[in-house]
Amino acid sequence: MAVLLVEDEAGIVSFVQRGLESAGHQVLTASDGVDGLMLAQSSDVDLVILDLGLPGLPGEEVLRRLRRRRPSVPVIVLTAKDAVSDRVANLDAGADDYAVKPFSLNELLARVRARLRTSGQERGDALAAGGVTLDFGGHVAHVDGTAVTLSAREFALLAVFIRHPGQVFSRPQLLDLVWGYDFEGASNVVEVYVSQLRRKLGADRIQTVRGVGYRLNGGQG
Amino acid sequence: MAVLLVEDEAGIVSFVQRGLESAGHQVLTASDGVDGLMLAQSSDVDLVILDLGLPGLPGEEVLRRLRRRRPSVPVIVLTAKDAVSDRVANLDAGADDYAVKPFSLNELLARVRARLRTSGQERGDALAAGGVTLDFGGHVAHVDGTAVTLSAREFALLAVFIRHPGQVFSRPQLLDLVWGYDFEGASNVVEVYVSQLRRKLGADRIQTVRGVGYRLNGGQG
DNA sequence: GGGCGCCTGAAAACATCCTGAAGATCGAAT
DNA sequence: ATTCGATCTTCAGGATGTTTTCAGGCGCCC
Numbered sequence: 001m002a003v004l005l006v007e008d009e010a011g012i013v014s015f016v017q018r019g020l021e022s023a024g025h026q027v028l029t030a031s032d033g034v035d036g037l038m039l040a041q042s043s044d045v046d047l048v049i050l051d052l053g054l055p056g057l058p059g060e061e062v063l064r065r066l067r068r069r070r071p072s073v074p075v076i077v078l079t080a081k082d083a084v085s086d087r088v089a090n091l092d093a094g095a096d097d098y099a100v101k102p103f104s105l106n107e108l109l110a111r112v113r114a115r116l117r118t119s120g121q122e123r124g125d126a127l128a129a130g131g132v133t134l135d136f137g138g139h140v141a142h143v144d145g146t147a148v149t150l151s152a153r154e155f156a157l158l159a160v161f162i163r164h165p166g167q168v169f170s171r172p173q174l175l176d177l178v179w180g181y182d183f184e185g186a187s188n189v190v191e192v193y194v195s196q197l198r199r200k201l202g203a204d205r206i207q208t209v210r211g212v213g214y215r216l217n218g219g220q221g
Numbered sequence: 222m223a224v225l226l227v228e229d230e231a232g233i234v235s236f237v238q239r240g241l242e243s244a245g246h247q248v249l250t251a252s253d254g255v256d257g258l259m260l261a262q263s264s265d266v267d268l269v270i271l272d273l274g275l276p277g278l279p280g281e282e283v284l285r286r287l288r289r290r291r292p293s294v295p296v297i298v299l300t301a302k303d304a305v306s307d308r309v310a311n312l313d314a315g316a317d318d319y320a321v322k323p324f325s326l327n328e329l330l331a332r333v334r335a336r337l338r339t340s341g342q343e344r345g346d347a348l349a350a351g352g353v354t355l356d357f358g359g360h361v362a363h364v365d366g367t368a369v370t371l372s373a374r375e376f377a378l379l380a381v382f383i384r385h386p387g388q389v390f391s392r393p394q395l396l397d398l399v400w401g402y403d404f405e406g407a408s409n410v411v412e413v414y415v416s417q418l419r420r421k422l423g424a425d426r427i428q429t430v431r432g433v434g435y436r437l438n439g440g441q442g
Numbered sequence: 443g444g445g446c447g448c449c450t451g452a453a454a455a456c457a458t459c460c461t462g463a464a465g466a467t468c469g470a471a472t
Numbered sequence: 473a474t475t476c477g478a479t480c481t482t483c484a485g486g487a488t489g490t491t492t493t494c495a496g497g498c499g500c501c502c
Contacts, residue, residue, distance in 0.1 A: 151479060168360045188459085189481060195461060209360050210458065210489060211373035372490060409448085410492060416450055429448070431500075 001116055002026040002044050006036035006062070007051040007078065016049065019105040020112070033057035040066055040073070047115055049108075051078045072136060074115040076108070096163065129165035130205055130218025134158060141201065148200050153178065157193050161206065161216035170213035190214075223247040224333065227257035227283070228272040228299065233322075237270065240326040241333070254278035261287050261294070268336055270329075271316070272299045284316060285401060288380075295336040299324070317384065350386035351426055351439025355379060362422070369421050374399065378414050382427065382437035391434035411435075 003025045007013050013029055020027050028045065030036035033054050040048055048066065052059030063075065074096045097111045128134070133142040139155050141148045150158065156178045160169065169177070171190045179189065194206055194214055207215050224246045228234050234250055241248045249266065251257035254275050261269055269287065273280030284296065298316040318332050349355070354363040360376060362369045371379065377399045381390065390398075392411045400410065415427055415435055428436050 153480070167358045187481075188483090191459065192461080192481075195459090199461095208459070209373075212360050212376075215359060374491070408492075409494090412448065413450075413492075416448095420450090431447075 001046045002028060003112065004028045004030065004036065004039055004045045004048045006030045006033065006048065006054065008032060008054055009051075012051075012078075015105065016108065019109055023109055023112070025112070033059070033062035037062060037065055040070060045070075045073065047112060048073055048075045049078065049112075050075055053079070076111055076115060129162050130216055132158070132162065132201055132205060132216075134162050143201050143205075150197075150200065153193060154197055154200070157190075158197060158201075161214070165216045165218060168209050168213045168215045173213065223249065223267050225249045225251065225257065225260050225266045225269045227251045227254065227261075227269065227275065229253060229275055230272075233272075233299075236326070237329065240330055244330055244333070246333070254280070254283035258283060258286055261291060266291070266294060268333060269294060269296045270299065270333075271296055274300075281397075285398070288398075297329070297332055297336060350383050351437055353379070353383060353422060353426060353437075355383050364422050364426075371418075371421065374414060375418055375421070378411075379418060379422075382435070386437050386439060389430050389434045389436040394434065 001024075003020050005013060005016055005020070005027060007016070007029070008031045013031075017027050017029065028039050030039050033056055036048075036050065036054075039045065050059065050062060050066075052063075054062065059077070063077070066073070066075065076097045076099065078099055096115055099108050099111060131144055134155075135142065136159075139150060139152075141150055141155075141158060157174065160174065160177050174190050175187075194208070198206055205217050207217055209215055224241050226234060226237055226241070226248060228237070228250070229252045234252075238248045238250060249260050251260050254277050257269075257271065257275075260266065271280065271283060271287075275283065280298070284298070287294070287296065295317045298319040300319055300321050317336055320329050320332060352365050355376075356363070357380075360371075362371055362376070362379060378395065381395065381398050395411050396408075415429075419427055426438050428438055430436055
């Protein structure tokens with residue numbers, strides 16, 4: 001399994017690289033975002049570890065572009081000590097996992113293992129959970145084999161769910177993650193879109209947890 | 222591991238911060254409750270140390286809100302010397318541990334270690350006790366392997382118990398922790414919900430301590 | 443046996459969620 | 473510029489599930 005490490009501090013690079021290699025992974029490294037994005041294109045990168053405190057391109061931008069090209073590659077984000085704000089909660093959406101510096105090697109390796117385990121199979125920029133497959137290339141979903149076209153919002157919403165199957169997301173969380181800002185006061189957009197998704201995907205794929213939020217059914221699909 | 226310290230006295234802040242950092246923790250600080258709550262939202266805070274004598278929001282309120290958002294994060298409460306009354310009993314409920322001022326650094330660090338050890342492992346925010354597992358991410362409980370769906374209130378109540386297995390909670394305490402205010406006069410909501418939980422989890426998981434309150438069976442699950 | 447606390451089924455009160463449809467917005471093509 | 477179509481958001485009524493209250497019965501402890 002090949003891991004791409006995008007990190008500018010030499011100390012951390014060698015620290016992490018050694019750990020990854022002794023765990024049997026092949027390691028590519030890049031010291032800035034542009035470089036990292038280039039390397040990430042090559043489709044034999046199975047996982048990306050991305051420092052958010054990079055010089056040049058801001059980490060969020062790197063993450064966004066990476067997602068555009070390789071939507072399903074797992075990304076573990078490293079956040080610097082002072083960059084910790086509530087943004088991290090947001091990033092969590094685009095990223096699959098994160099580690100806060102200083103982190104232990106064990107901790108990081110555990111996360112790498114966990115991520116490689118779940119992605120593993122699915123090459124080809126698609127994610128699947130609970131019988132639903134999301135094809136990021138074509139903005140298309142497949143439900144039990146048959147194709148379903150989704151609008152941009154529908155797709156974004158489903159993407160959040162499918163990246164964290166089984167996890168419950170509250171309405172404010174989803175507004176934050178999919179719509180990007182707080183809506184004035186009360187809005188029921190989320191409900192409406194969940195309703196639409198249900199019509200397209202089948203009623204029981206997305207469960208509502210009353211008083212809490214919504215959740216995508218099933219873990220393996 | 223990242224620790225959030227919510228404390229207004231500058232002296233204590235620097236004292237504690239230094240200790241935590243030299244123990245290898247990342248430290249975030251906030252000088253009032255509102256600020257603290259904001260920082261605590263970010264999901265990379267692994268433990269919260271909370272002074273109860275804060276200006277602005279009363280400490281109990283901070284604790285309650287924190288619990289609503291991050292139900293499984295361990296909280297260590299600091300109480301002023303003269304505030305030690307039977308309040309501590311209440312606090313002890315929502316908090317996982319407490320230290321009374323003046324406290325020694327060693328004492329506090331020991332408690333931090335103890336708390337991080339028990340939570341630490343389980344990312345994915347899940348706690349277990351007495352054969353019952355509470356998955357905070359998925360809002361599901363598992364009893365001896367089989368999944369059990371809980372309503373919001375049921376979940377909140379069980380969360381209190383599972384965070385302090387073996388500890389007895391009185392009815393007023395539970396009303397405070399789960400419902401948030403004193404109910405006018407007498408209400409038996411707690412009894413009703415305990416009854417419902419028993420039906421779902423099995424009758425002997427929650428024991429009645431006559432004249433005192435309720436307690437969750439077992440320590441390790 | 444009497445008093446008190448506890449349990450639990452069911453109804454009432456309440457909150458949340460669903461969904462069809464209308465209005466608003468955006469983008470592309472003419 | 474204007475028109476058209478698609479998508480996005482708001483609105484409102486009805487459907488569904490949850491929370492609370494109530495009341496009768498059970499069992500413990502003195």
